[in-house]
Amino acid sequence: MSGLRTLVVGPGRMGQGIALALHGAGWPVALVARSRRPLVAPLVLQPGDWAAAVRAAELVLVATPDAAVPLAAADLASTGAVASNHAVLHLAGPLDRSALSALEPTGAALGSFHPLQTVADPVTAPARLRNAYAGIEGDARALAAAERLAAALGMTAVRIPASAKPLYHAGAVIAANYTVALAGLAEAVARDAGVEPEVAARMYRPLLAGAVANLEALGPVAALTGPIRRGDAATVRAHLAALPPDARAVYVSVGRVALALARTAGLTPAAAERVESALEGGG
Secondary structure (H helix, E strand, C coil), rough: CCCCCEEECCCHHHHHHHHHHHHHHHCCEEEECCCCCCCCCCCCCCCCCCHHHCCCCCCCEEEECCHHHHHHHHHHHHCCCCCCEEEEEEECCCCCHHHHHHHHHHHCEEEEEEEECCCCCCHHHHHHCCCCCEEEEHHHHHHHHHHHHHHHHCCCECCCHHHHHHHHCCCCCCCCCHHHHHHHHHHHHHHCCCHHHHHHHHCCCHHHHHHHHHHHCCCCCCCCCCCCHCCCHHHHHHHHHHHHHHHHHHHHHHHHHHHHHHHHHHCHHHHHHHHHHHHHHHH
């Protein structure tokens, strides 16, 4: 089956990354943007009027920042080139098909395709996207196009109800962005403990990699280790006494989540109550 002729609008890192991956999979891909910008080879920015590029496409991917999706949809509508034969998908995590409402009169199939992966460099995207997941929603024909897109990228498409997109995206932020934030907090705590900054920047990374490996192999309940999983309330109290107020608040908040996992994993009610008391005392 040949690939859908695809137009990427607003090619940032994710847009370029997807375009590179599709190009490698043999899909015809073009890119357009309001301003000139450097692109990774062999991608080329379509010159001139958007209308011709839109008419030549079957699938249009709106790869702009989230806030610009409705504006991009209005720009596409103004070309007069979007028609009922098109499927238009945006890549914004918290938004549903209604962000493309300016295109409703065209009859195009509208939806969203949110890759659950970070792309810092478009060149790495084809490998990064492979085996990752994508949250999709929208019209029936848009969903079909999103599933074909996911298959071409080597991704697994997961259908998300439109009303649940913000909640689904919050989970993505917790999994990715907050993990990075927690790693940064751990580094700062190590510096406060007297560890040299260049060592503090690296010392917890093998630990984090081990935790991720356990998570992949076992899932969060079985992978949880540490004082809360063991029911070691004395260590929890010692941590809370040593931490500065801001870090202590994070420890308590995430500790409550860890305690729920520990209970599921089989921590005894008595031990769980002792840990809970220690966390409440630190809050």
